[in-house]
Amino acid sequence: MKIKVGVLFGGKTVEHEVSIISAMQAIAAFDEEKYEVIPIYVTKNSTMYSGIFMKDLDEYKNLDELLRKSYKVSLVNNNGVCQMIRYPKKLFTSEVVTDLDVIFPIVHGNNVEDGTVQGYLNLIDVPYVGPDITSSALGMDKYLTKLALKDKGLPVLDAKVYKINEDIDEIEKDIIKNIKLPVVIKPLNLGSSIGITKVREKEELEEALTYAFSFSEKVLVEKAIMNLREINCSVLGDFSEALASECEEPLNAVDILSYEDKYLGGKKGSKTSSKGMSSLVRKLPADISKKMKKEIQDLAIKSFHALGCSGVVRIDFMLDTKENKVYVNELNTIPGSLSFYLWEASGVNYSELIDKLISLALKRDREKKKIIYSFESNILSGVSLKGIKGSKGTKGKF
DSSP states (O other): OOEEEEEEEEOSSTTHHHHHHHHHHHHHHSOTTTEEEEEEEEOTTSOEEEOGGGGOGGGGGGHHHHHHTSEEEEEEEETTEEEEEESSOOTTSOSEEEEESEEEEEOOSTTTTTTHHHHHHHHTTOOBSSOOHHHHHHHHSHHHHHHHHHHTTOOOOOEEEEETTSOHHHHHHHIIIIIOSSEEEEETTOOTTTTOEEEOSGGGHHHHHHHHHTTOSEEEEEEOOSSEEEEEEEEEEOSSOEEEEEEEEEOSOSSSOOHHHHHSTTSTTOTTTTSGGGGSOEESSOSOOHHHHHHHHHHHHHHHHHTTOOEEEEEEEEEETTTTEEEEEEEESSOGGGGHHHHHTTTOOHHHHHHHHHHHHHHHHHHHTTSOOOOOOOGGGGOOOTTOTTOTTOTTOO
16 A cells, blocks of 8 residues: 655745745655655645646646646544545535645745744644754754754854844944954845855945845844855754765855755756756765765764754755864755755665655654653543632623
8 A cells, every 4th residue: 555645845935936846856756656645735825735736847837827726725633644635625525635644844944844834743643754843943043053053062153143123233333343254144044045145344234134134033143254165965864863975065156055056057047947956066976085074974963963853954064175174054954855966976866765754754653652742630620710810701702
């Protein structure tokens, strides 16, 4: 019998389109002999849809038409079984579309990857692939990531966080005095290089801060590394066992990789524009020494465990070539394209990667079922609200 997998993607996030690309890549890689894949697309206003046309990337070019050809759905727990139901219910048809064995979230960014989706799936008690609520939230908040890594003695750049309601002139003065230019300014909880600016001159600060604040109520500012190489490494596993992939060096940008570098092949209209992170020009494997490679892979696994991750994660590193020192930059708890290209370079094809991710999800669910979350108690039998102020006369009010 095939495992029924609900692939959940989209959502109310600036990385909505990236999520669609990543999901379509993954859906195409599923072994159809093992899995029945059910697409679950979440619109930008958080409505879920499904349908056979939602497995085709080209259909999303006319989203209104795609939604007309599809149907609204919701996920419910019915006596311990996760079911996808259709609404509004059609006459003479069952509202239950299908049962689901496991959910595979392929979502990126705030409002989805940050623990929101994971909390929803926890609430309906369905097995799901990838990080749990805590590691998702930690991974999305760049400052909390730094604190968690620093607590484990891992190398990170010091940074400060500023809020949108603070006086921008005071923020600028503090940056100049306590961090010193050049700096990198980025939204606290976004990925895909959205909202990030490297600032070299004082006159550039206001525009960069305003730009970052347009995406988030908090921004993170850290010292910029001028002699920078970016090295990425993926980790696959859970708390008990984790493996590091081959390392890559992105090459599209001289400075900070932009959204276009990562997902549009460096320019609008690129032929590689639908390939997600796999379209990025890169050196794979990265041109680094064996010693440096081992150091980065070891740091990647330690970072993965520091945040309590599960599934597949991409860890981005900054290499200061002048000091020959490596810093952990950030963790992408559900990375673009699920970093399948890094695993292919490590001898694991995409279908095998999916097998492993689903296996990890089902393993976590089995372990979760061993934990006691409630116990029998007659505590309510002795509780009375009589005499509590405001309780009198409430009968029939609601």
